[in-house]
Amino acid sequence: MIATRGVRVRIPASTANLGPGFDTLGMALTLYAWIEMKPAESTVFHLYGDNLDGLPKDKSNLIYKVAQSVFKEAGVSVPELEISMYSDIPLTRGLGSSASAIVGALYAANLLIGSPLDEHKLFDMATTLENHPDNVGASLFGGIITAVWDGSHAAALRIEPPADLEVLVAIPDFQLSTSKAREILPRQVELSDAVYNVSRASLLTAALASGRLDLIKDAMRDRLHQPYRAALVPGMARILDEATANGALGTALSGAGPTLLALVDRRSNRREELKQFLLKTLGQEGITAKTIWLKPCTDGVTELTMVNEISLLDLIKGEVKA
Numbered sequence: 142m143i144a145t146r147g148v149r150v151r152i153p154a155s156t157a158n159l160g161p162g163f164d165t166l167g168m169a170l171t172l173y174a175w176i177e178m179k180p181a182e183s184t185v186f187h188l189y190g191d192n193l194d195g196l197p198k199d200k201s202n203l204i205y206k207v208a209q210s211v212f213k214e215a216g217v218s219v220p221e222l223e224i225s226m227y228s229d230i231p232l233t234r235g236l237g238s239s240a241s242a243i244v245g246a247l248y249a250a251n252l253l254i255g256s257p258l259d260e261h262k263l264f265d266m267a268t269t270l271e272n273h274p275d276n277v278g279a280s281l282f283g284g285i286i287t288a289v290w291d292g293s294h295a296a297a298l299r300i301e302p303p304a305d306l307e308v309l310v311a312i313p314d315f316q317l318s319t320s321k322a323r324e325i326l327p328r329q330v331e332l333s334d335a336v337y338n339v340s341r342a343s344l345l346t347a348a349l350a351s352g353r354l355d356l357i358k359d360a361m362r363d364r365l366h367q368p369y370r371a372a373l374v375p376g377m378a379r380i381l382d383e384a385t386a387n388g389a390l391g392t393a394l395s396g397a398g399p400t401l402l403a404l405v406d407r408r409s410n411r412r413e414e415l416k417q418f419l420l421k422t423l424g425q426e427g428i429t430a431k432t433i434w435l436k437p438c439t440d441g442v443t444e445l446t447m448v449n450e451i452s453l454l455d456l457i458k459g460e461v462k463a
């Protein structure tokens with residue numbers, strides 16, 4: 142049955158490629174986007190906030206297209222939609238904006254028609270659209286995700302994030318699309334580099350699963366993508382080398398960049414020092430950046446109650462975002 146009053150969902154941002162986990166390890170973050178979807182007489186979009194500037198407001202929008210793929214899969218027709226969205230997730234910065242849009246659209250569209258598709262189907266559809274399972278897995282299931290993808294089927298295990306883990310992101314003031322950051326990668330890698338990453342990805346996964354924050358420093362290194370992408374983010378190489386000496390448990394390029402992410406022990410008294418180190422190092426390369434303290438988000442995409450006639454915009458204006 143179609144929910145004529147519409148549905149509203151909240152989707153967490155995500156970091157992909159956590160450390161050595163290129164295309165496989167992801168983590169949901171406490172930074173969100175909200176999508177509301179209703180059947181309508183003709184399709185209309187309300188995109189709120191600076192982070193959605195420039196996105197199409199017609200049927201070419203990703204959210205609309207993804208919703209239609211759900212209806213097609215379920216054999217239901219809902220051709221016209223009223224879609225509202227607000228997002229705190231910056232576009233094209235490595236914090237999973239496209240994955241959050243895809244997961245939010247899949248989840249909302251499925252709810253709208255009574256949830257005929259299960260979460261495994263939604264995960265496969267999301268990964269087909271995004272091409273890698275780590276961002277979408279994190280936004281769908283929350284927590285830390287270790288995921289694999291064979292081209293048609295995705296499988297994932299969710300790990301509960303360690304309670305003392307905090308995340309500092311430094312978001313440079315320029316965009317870097319995943320496609321551009323992927324073009325720069327080699328088609329083949331040395332066996333020694335593959336071993337370097339497999340061993341560290343295994344150690345990082347086990348360390349996170351058992352709360353061993355002390356092992357993150359050795360585990361959180363990569364030779365599959367970061368060395369090649371360093372040229373696209375000036376200051377990144379130094380941050381990856383020196384952040385642990387400045388208060389981080391480990392650092393990585395978040396997703397395809399340009400955001401840099403540091404894992405931090407929330408009990409650390411060096412948090413301000415680390416933040417200043419990131420800003421100063423990027424600043425020395427002429428890059429302005431914004432830092433945000435985040436936590437791993439334990440919830441994946443979540444349905445929110447539609448409160449009477451309170452619109453998404455009313456919620457945002459009232460800063461009642463949960």
Ligand SMILES: Nc1ncnc2c1ncn2[C@@H]1O[C@H](COP(=O)(O)OP(=O)(O)OP(=O)(O)O)[C@@H](O)[C@H]1O
Binds near residue numbers: 156202236240395398
């Ligand atoms: N709400 C949205 N509506 C429509 N399109 C969107 C939306 N959010 C993201 N996109 C599309 O996704 C693109 C960004 O995807 P891209 O993979 O390059 O970066 P990202 O997802 O922010 O970062 P990463 O994948 O590295 O974590 C945008 O340029 C836009 O085309």
Ligand SMILES: N[C@@H](CCO)C(=O)O
Binds near residue numbers: 163164276319366396
């Ligand atoms: N695993 C992807 C993340 C961005 O979606 C990449 O690094 O290209």
